[in-house]
Structures are given as structure tokens and as C-alpha cells.
Amino acid sequence: SMKVRFASKLSTLKAGVRTALPRESESAPTIAAFCQVGYNENKLAHITPRAPGIVSRVVVDVGAEVNVGDVLAVLESPVLAEAKSDYLAKLQAVELAQIDLDQSRVIYDNTKKALSLLENKAGLDELSQLSGLDLGLNRKALLGAHAAFVAAKAGYEREKQLFADNLSSKADYQTAEAAYQTAWADHLATRDDLAFSSKRDMESKSRAVKTATFALESARRRLLTLGLTTGEVDAIETETNANLSRHELRAPFAGTIVERKAVAGESVETGEALFTLADLSQMWLTLSIPADHVSLVTKGCSIESVIPALPGVSVKGTLVWIDTSVDERTRMVKARAVVPNPNGQLKSGMFGEADVVVGSTSRALRVPTSAVQRFE
Numbered sequence: 001s002m003k004v005r006f007a008s009k010l011s012t013l014k015a016g017v018r019t020a021l022p023r024e025s026e027s028a029p030t031i032a033a034f035c036q037v038g039y040n041e042n043k044l045a046h047i048t049p050r051a052p053g054i055v056s057r058v059v060v061d062v063g064a065e066v067n068v069g070d071v072l073a074v075l076e077s078p079v080l081a082e083a084k085s086d087y088l089a090k091l092q093a094v095e096l097a098q099i100d101l102d103q104s105r106v107i108y109d110n111t112k113k114a115l116s117l118l119e120n121k122a123g124l125d126e127l128s129q130l131s132g133l134d135l136g137l138n139r140k141a142l143l144g145a146h147a148a149f150v151a152a153k154a155g156y157e158r159e160k161q162l163f164a165d166n167l168s169s170k171a172d173y174q175t176a177e178a179a180y181q182t183a184w185a186d187h188l189a190t191r192d193d194l195a196f197s198s199k200r201d202m203e204s205k206s207r208a209v210k211t212a213t214f215a216l217e218s219a220r221r222r223l224l225t226l227g228l229t230t231g232e233v234d235a236i237e238t239e240t241n242a243n244l245s246r247h248e249l250r251a252p253f254a255g256t257i258v259e260r261k262a263v264a265g266e267s268v269e270t271g272e273a274l275f276t277l278a279d280l281s282q283m284w285l286t287l288s289i290p291a292d293h294v295s296l297v298t299k300g301c302s303i304e305s306v307i308p309a310l311p312g313v314s315v316k317g318t319l320v321w322i323d324t325s326v327d328e329r330t331r332m333v334k335a336r337a338v339v340p341n342p343n344g345q346l347k348s349g350m351f352g353e354a355d356v357v358v359g360s361t362s363r364a365l366r367v368p369t370s371a372v373q374r375f376e
């Protein structure tokens with residue numbers, strides 16, 4: 001066989017030949033794949049206004065770190081002002097309806113007490129107990145009918161006694177008796193009508209409260225749909241008229257502003273993206289796996305990637321998704337891994353190469369790639 005001899009170790013080094021022992025380590029079969037870094041779209045948000053308006057102030061810029069609930073921009077929105085005014089009107093309607101219901105309930109309860117007292121055929125002394133009860137319009141009708149009944153009863157008893165003593169005619173007696181029966185019937189009818197009407201009025205006022213409450217909840221849901229938080233809706237009662245049109249865009253989660261399109265004084269429409277917010281603590285690694293090797297790859301496979309733009313950095317993760325179709329042009333299958341990004345060194349759009357582990361680990365001898373020589 002052909003041999004090459006060097007005069008000394010120094011001449012070997014000058015010729016670029018280096019020697020080393022193989023390194024024993026644990027190894028597993030892998031599949032090589034190209035990969036690209038991208039944002040974790042499960043933690044990516046386009047911040048848009050839910051009502052049209054004009055940007056009055058921009059609070060944050062690209063690269064800003066924000067926490068959940070931080071204000072990103074302030075808008076002036078006539079649509080939001082209208083919705084807040086409607087909410088305040090509905091809130092006042094509920095309060096007025098509740099006051100009416102409370103008053104109606106008091107009158108209903110007091111009417112029941114008055115009817116119970118009159119049912120025992122109370123005299124004028126007992127009726128004085130009703131002076132402190134709030135009976136509303138029922139007082140006049142109830143006491144008027146009762147007074148007429150008492151007067152008719154007294155007239156009837158007087159005529160009855162006079163007729164018995166032969167001091168009055170039978171016609172006068174019968175007239176007094178008819179008046180008494182009529183007054184008694186009117187008294188009973190008035191009592192029944194007031195008992196029914198007071199209960200019906202209370203039930204009507206109760207339905208009015210429910211209707212007003214439903215309208216208030218609808219107005220509240222509209223405000224929540226327009227982007228207000230529960231706390232902001234609750235604070236509308238204390239806002240001045242000047243702040244009714246104020247609309248604050250807030251961060252839905254903690255992250256970094258990676259794109260900004262908001263400009264002060266600009267008119268914006270519903271759904272127009274003004275900011276893009278991303279949580280950079282984790283990134284997506286999208287792999288392109290050759291179609292003839294995809295049968296070996298499953299979700300949960302470990303991957304290790306090297307990014308040329310980040311020398312010496314090894315990125316590790318686990319496959320969480322494998323596409324169900326093959327790209328017709330490249331004959332590659334897309335797969336995705338979620339990888340940590342603690343220092344923010346991974347940037348969206350970076351390219352690299354990844355090894356997908358497709359078998360169990362075993363002991364192996366490793367040599368540098370440059371040490372492998374191929375001949376013919």
C-alpha cells in the first residue's frame with residue numbers, strides 16, 4: 001500500500017496533519033433538516049382598536065418591554081363615547097326602576113297591613129295606626145270607602161232602632177238598610193281592587209327592573225366588546241364627559257413590541273393593526289424534512305439545531321407539529337419545534353440546520369467530520 005512518511009512531527013504539523021483519539025459518547029440516529037426561526041404565534045398578538053377613532057398619544061415604541069395591561073396607545077373614539085353614554089343612561093334607568101319597585105313593595109306591604117286592620121272592623125281610633133304607613137294613592141280610596149261604610153252602618157243602626165221604637169217610617173229604615181248594604185259592597189270591592197292592584201303594580205315594577213337590568217347588561221357587553229376591561233366599565237360612573245371618548249389600547253400579555261404602526265393624529269379603523277406584541281421567551285423552529293425520511297419522524301422527537309449567525313450556540317427543543325402534506329415544489333414536509341430563547345438571541349428569520357433524533361441512544365465512537373477521507 002502507499003505510505004506517506006514525514007521527517008518529523010514538526011513537518012507533519014506544517015503539512016496540516018493532526019492526530020487525535022476517537023471520543024466515546026452516547027449517540028442516536030438523526031435526520032438532518034434545514035430550519036428557520038420564527039415567532040411563537042401562540043404568543044403573538046396584533047393589537048387593534050375595536051372601535052374607530054383618532055390616535056391622540058402613542059405610549060410605547062418598537063423594542064419596548066411591556067407587562068399585561070400596560071397602555072400602548074390612547075385613542076379618541078366617538079363610537080366609544082356613544083356606547084359609554086348609553087351605558088350610563090341604562091344604569092340610571094335601572095336605579096330609577098329599582099326605586100319605583102322599592103316604593104311599590106312598601107305600598108303593597110302597607111296595603112296588606114291596612115286591609116288586615118280594616119278586616120277586623122276597626123274604628124276610628126284603630127285607623128290612626130294607618131297614619132304612619134305609606135299607602136300612596138291607596139290611602140284615599142281605602143279610607144274613603146271605609147268611612148262611607150262606617151257612616152252607612154251608623155245610619156242603618158240608628159234607623160233600625162228608630163223603626164223598632166216606632167219613631168221612624170219603614171221607608172226610611174229600608175233606605176238606610178240599602179245604603180248600608182251598598183256601602184258594604186263598595187267597601188269590599190275597594191279592598192279587593194286595592195289588594196289586586198297593589199300586587200299587580202309591584203309585579204309590573206319588578207318586570208321593569210328586570211327589563212332595565214337586561215338592557216344595562218347589553219350595554220355593558222357592548223363596552224367589553226369594544227375593548228374595555230371590567231374595571232374600566234365599572235369606573236365609567238366616575239368619568240368626566242371629556243373622558244367618555246378616551247380609548248386605551250392595552251397589552252393582553254407580557255412581551256416585547258416588535259412592530260408599531262400607530263402615529264399620533266392618525267385616523268384608524270376597527271381591526272387595523274397598530275402594534276405587534278410577541279413573547280420572545282420561546283420561539284418556533286420550522287424544519288423542512290425530506291419526504292423520504294418523514295416516516296421516521298414523530299411528534300415528541302428531540303431536535304438540536306445550529307444557527308450559523310450564532311456561533312457556538314446549540315438550540316434544543318421537541319417537535320410539536322408535523323405537516324400532513326408534502327410541498328410539491330421542494331418535496332419537503334414542514335415540522336415545528338418550540339425552543340427556549342432565554343437571552344433573546346434567536347431572531348425571527350434566522351436560518352440553520354437541525355438534527356432530528358429518530359432512534360434510541362447508544363454508545364458510539366466519534367471522530368471529527370474533517371477526519372473522514374473518501375477515495376474513489
